[in-house]
Amino acid sequence: MNHISDKATLMPGVVLGDNVTIEAGVYIDYQCIIRDNVHIGRDSFIGARCILGEYLADFVTRRERGVHPLTIGEGAAIRSETIIYGDTVIGARFQTGHRVTIRECTTIGDDVRIGTLSDVQGHCTIDDHASLHSNVFVAPDAHIGKYAWLSPCVTLTNDPTPPSEVERGVVLEPFSIVAAGAIVLPGVRVHTDGLVAAGAIATKDVQPASIVVGNPARERGSVSQIRNRDTGEPVYPWRYHFDRGMPWRGLGYAAWREQNDTDLPE
């Protein structure tokens, strides 16, 4: 039995499974497939032809519809053709680009953004306000911390000696940055404010606020040395210089942190 708010909008061609809950203000565009046990929080937008609660291996291989719930928090903006598996919990104000794939056993906090074509392979954790740009690959067992920033075409790996049974997920600490096209090797930890440069192959842990560059990546000093080329001003740690889409917008990070989340770094 389904619970569909009469204040929700379902466009033609939407397919609904069983035990689906759709709250008020939700908009579901053409031809979406909402499988069993999916809960969509209020005011969310679901773009055309998304598949939510996608089948796990039990159905694909044995046609057994196990119970694999998917919960999506309020105010989501999930763009067209995104696929999200069951056994996944997603917080409020989740945003995606197009054709994102998120597999099972993924836990996603509030205010997370995941860009077009990104592929989250499941069994991982993405904390509040983390931002993944287009075409990011996330192998299982990754832990992406709060406010971590992943530029386009980043690859997070997990198998140190492919193929093997060993799985060592990458750990990105809060406010760490992985720039475009970089590859982070299995088990590598990027500490707070650490920066993996564009195209770098990070084979070892990245120390706090240090920058690593090259193939293999080598440390090249502190992010505090990096300047805006036009103004000459420092740009890292970025939380003091960038606030678009951030909760400290207009307030400044220091003042906001004191009132809201003193577990975050200064």
Place this chain on the structure above:
Amino acid sequence: MNHISDKATLMPGVVLGDNVTIEAGVYIDYQCIIRDNVHIGRDSFIGARCILGEYLADFVTRRERGVHPLTIGEGAAIRSETIIYGDTVIGARFQTGHRVTIRECTTIGDDVRIGTLSDVQGHCTIDDHASLHSNVFVAPDAHIGKYAWLSPCVTLTNDPTPPSEVERGVVLEPFSIVAAGAIVLPGVRVHTDGLVAAGAIATKDVQPASIVVGNPARERGSVSQIRNRDTGEPVYPWRYHFDRGMPWRGLGYAAWREQNDTDLPE
């Protein structure tokens, strides 16, 4: 009110918005979604389940259907599951692979080709006869010049210090080449006939007809030194050695240029 030529073919399941114009000879395959204010030029082929005139942020976040026209020139061949936003103008004979994504405020010339999975993030310009192969990522503010050639899995970036408000698009001049898997850093200009080698990380401008290699990319001489391994003949500038799909086919570049476009390099 829509203007659908009676010489157009719409397969079952096509969804049409308002103010759609479809010219004679157009074929639209199953389940395409054509949103408002889309104009498709004559004899175009639109593969199954494309979304043309896709919603911008005003609809996703506020459910406001702003006016964001999309114009596609005649003779397009847009393969299945491609998504193209509104506020975009595309010239004649546009060709795509599957699942291409093209966001808003993109201006595309005539005879452009964009391969499977490529992701053009909008606010950029792609000039006549540019060719993007599969899985190319184009950050905003890029300018891809005439006859620029991008091999598979190329990444064009735009944020020099992520995350920041600074946007420096890449510039690819006419006949420049970016080979497979290369990454071009923000604001880098690849001059005419310049070649970024496969897997190179281009951090600085690439001089005319020079080749850059490695991570970070370093100059390694002139493209004129590169030979066909079998024949020993030079292969660059490529316009003198390659004409498949080019307007000088059968005529030779020099003769064609004299008659057609003397703004192009000799």
Place this chain on the structure above:
Amino acid sequence: MNHISDKATLMPGVVLGDNVTIEAGVYIDYQCIIRDNVHIGRDSFIGARCILGEYLADFVTRRERGVHPLTIGEGAAIRSETIIYGDTVIGARFQTGHRVTIRECTTIGDDVRIGTLSDVQGHCTIDDHASLHSNVFVAPDAHIGKYAWLSPCVTLTNDPTPPSEVERGVVLEPFSIVAAGAIVLPGVRVHTDGLVAAGAIATKDVQPASIVVGNPARERGSVSQIRNRDTGEPVYPWRYHFDRGMPWRGLGYAAWREQNDTDLPE
């Protein structure tokens, strides 16, 4: 005329062409498009909105439905939104992730796996038990041997001097490994047990059981030196240390090989 087993399940919205054969036990999920001359072997699972037997250029450019058969062996598990062209033969127990694209004139053996977003550009051969992870790009003319292992985001190229008419496909011999994000240049052969490290740009042939690292890739000894970091045990050749999904599971490679396929390396 179609031959659809009465023991097959077709969910609503499936579109069928002509001369389609669907054997017993097949499950075809919502809104799949099965074009002409497609044969799906028994007990296969076809996820939602796959397109099988996709049109080749004759239809796209001239609207001519040529005869381009696609055969998929028994027991396939093809996940949602995968596109497979005609003129292709696929063996038994084929598995894909989501949104895989496989173009024409591809020959795929038994027990092959191809991950989410991978793009096989056609005119290539993938032998039994080869495994391609997510987002692998395969240029035409590649030959991927038995038990070859490709990690996520690998790029196999084929044009030595883009753009040109020369096509030199990559050759991956049995049990070779290409790790995450590596790029293999045109015509390169990775010999048996050779390993291209993560992020490496392989510009030359990789000798048997040797490992190559960096940009450009250089040889760094033998894979036999690589150890499991926790146990200190060797991990290569991997067939003696890994058996998940392999036919020698529970038996050991040596014993299995003697009984089954002595053409494979010891």
